Structures are given as structure tokens and as C-alpha cells.
Amino acid sequence: MKLTLNIWRQQGPNDTGQIVSYPAKDLSPDMSILEMLDKLNEELIAAGEEPVVFDHDCREGICGSCSMVINGVPHGPQKASTTCQTFLRSFQDGENIYLEPFRATAFPVVRDLMVDRSAFDRIIQAGGYVSANTGGAADGNALPIAQQTAEDAMDAAACIGCGACVAACKNASAMLFTAAKVSHLATLPQGQVERSERARNMVAQMDEEMFGSCTNQGACSAVCPKEISLDWIAKLNREHIRSRVAVST
């Protein structure tokens, strides 16, 4: 199949950048977006041009590296999937496809489609952990956790930190990511000790990174490859209120 690829090309963080069109032919509908870019890059290199820079790692939909916006939707039109799991059969032969980097002040463009998402790392560093005192490892089943609680925590923990929520939100808000990370630990008994401190610090870091605020629109959850629910944002709001009124931290 044939496609016209309109790709954001930007030399570096301080370059203005622009859309450049590339006609792509001899494509297989079973290629992923990333494989299509690999093929384009081989052709660009052969022609002596700079290849398109993009983030990728596992290519099996679990690492969250392949950040890009495809035709205005992070990770493309296919529901609950990453760019690497989005295949050309999702598009019409001859279609125009726009590939752009995630847009957020907190995610500065490094080059072309690659952005720096270390703002997420700093939110995790602010409290997305459980402190463990030294000593022997606890017995596996010494701390009983109800099945439903474990399932709920796992639903939140399914977040792969890809940043699609930020890219889709018109406010570039990181609420869904932060909500998933705060809630995952707030749901489990191991997370109780630092619960209030965690909510406070992670929300403060989220604001510090200049992510926008949540206006309850749901674009984040709709594009999330792991279908993280808006429930967790309601939960984060509760955790935030709790952290402000809790006396015991």
C-alpha cells in the first residue's frame, strides 16, 4: 500500500521545526507504524538524508516508549494500543498520515518525534515508591491482601508511563499518570505509611513540572494504551483532600 507521511522534523530542542512530507510506497498493511518508519529511515539514509528520530524499545506494547501523535491522536486510531502495535491496516491505501511529537512544556522535543519524558521520572521520584527498612525479605504471604484490592491496585499499576494522557489532554495535564501512580500504592497496605506525604509530594512535583490541570474531559483515558480509568483521577482528588486534612503523617 501507499501512504503520504507528513512528519514533524525538528533539528533539536531550540529549532522551530516543521512538517515534511514523504511519499511512502511498497508498504505492507501488516507493518506497524514503527516498521514503516524503519523502512522510511533506510531509504532516507540511502539517499544521504537524516533519518527520522523516534523513541522505541520493546515493540510489543508494554514499555511505553513509542511516543508520537498519529493524525491528532496519541498512539494512533486503534483503541488501547501503543504506536508499535498500531498497524498500517488501520489506514486507507493512499491516506495522508500526520506524525507529530507529544506536545507539552513538560515534554520538550529532543529531536523530530522524540520528546524528553523525564518529568514523569521526577514525579515518581517525589513519592511513587514504598520505603522498605533493611532486613530480611518479608514472607510472601505474611501480609494478606484481599483479591479485589490486589486487582484494583493492579488496574492502576498497569500504567506504563507512556505519556499519551498528557499528549491527548488539551491542558497537557498529567493527572491520569499521577493518579494511577498515587492510587496504586494508596490501595495497598504497604503504601499506607507514606500515603499522605506521597499524594502531596507527587502532586506538587506534577505542578512543578508545568503540566496543566484536569478539566474532567476524559481524552486521557480514551487514548490510554492500558485503559487506565478516570476513576483513578477521582481517587487522586480524594487522596489530595485526605493529604490536606490528615493529621497523621
Add this chain to the structure above:
Amino acid sequence: MSTATSGSSRPTTFVLGGLSSISAKLLMALTGTGLLIFVAAHMLGNLQIYLGQDKLNAYAKFLKGMPLLLWSARAGLIATFGLHLGLAVYLRRQNRRARPQGYVVDDPVETSLASRTMLTSGLVIFAFLVYHLLHFTLGVTNPATHSLTDAAGRHDVYSMVVLSFRNIYVSGAYIIAMLFLGLHLSHATSSIFQTFGLTGNASRGWYQKLGWAVAAILMIGNISIPVAVLTGMLGLPEGVAQP
């Protein structure tokens, strides 16, 4: 997932005096709740127009008869509205700064028109509110209809409303403003529950439906008054002439 950071060129933090984004949102929801309750009470009061001139004018006299309460309520409303509007502008500025450069192709998946236009609809409501106060409360725009008194010597609110709404432009302005109010409330009402953390996966849909119902009731209830005047359902009482 990190690569080299270009941190040095980024603007510094823009958090208002330690107010977190969620706290700002909670204040938006809280002031919004106050305004929503006011709008509902205001409509219920106004709907007494259907009970006739005597009932509505008596209600107006009753409100005016409690100046301390009336002015406390007015002061509270102005403060609430000011905070709601100020926070809206503050949050929008933050959100603009969070994404200074948009997408070449942008597909607003999932989001509703109402949710994307909250500031616009809010500002239209604000402009309408200024006109509404100049019109009915202060009597600046239609002074002739504002100075009428009824047989009992009370301020004739009923005739003021009927005479004002006989003007198609005045009625039109009110009806259009109420459409914006309905749009605003259709997202605002369910949003309140989500911001306060009261929603769950099972209940979110219900809160959205509740939001639509609240918006529809308030919009239709208010719009019904100018429509009833224009269609002649609400007429002038004996002895009041069209000026």
C-alpha cells in the same frame, strides 16, 4: 524512559502561592456548586411569575424586606462569582503554558463540546450577568419598565418582566444566554462530582446524565419565561399599559 533534559531554558514554576492545581480545581468546584445552587433557587423564585402578578411582587417585596440577608447574599455571590471567574482565568493561563504549541492535526477524542468551551460559555454568562443586572436589578437599560408599582404600592416586578420580554431583542438575548448556561452546566454539574472524588466507574455515567438533566431543567425553566411572554401566555395585568 528519559533522555537528555533541556531544563535550563524552561520557565520556572508557576504555582499560585502554593495552591496546587487540584486545590484550585476543588475551589472551582466549590464556588461552582454555590453558583449552581443560586441559579436553581433564582429560577424557582422566578417561576412564580406563572402564579400571577400578586405572588411574584409579594415574593420580591419579601426578599427586599430582609436587607441584611439580601446584601449578605449579594456580597457572598459576588465573592463566589469573582473567585470562580478568577480561578478560571488562572487555570486557563496555566493550561496554555502547559501546551504553548498545539498539534498540526488535532482530533479531540472523547471530549464533549461543552467541556472544551467552558471558559467561552462562562464568559458569555458573565457578559449576560452584567446586562441582566443593569436590566432588572439596577434598571439602567429599560428605566421606564423599572419604575412601575402595582395596586398594593409594591414594585411591579411582574409587569417589568412582561414588558421587557415583549421586546424580541431582549428576549432573544436572554434565551441565547440560557443556551450557553445550559452548555456550561452540562459539563459543570458532573464535573463537580468528579473533582470532589465522588464518582466511581459505575456511577460516572449516572452523574453525567444528572448533569444533562440539571442543565436541561435550568435552561428550559428560565427560557420558558420569555417564551411565555412572547407567545402571549403571560399577559399584562389590568390597568398596566404598554408604554
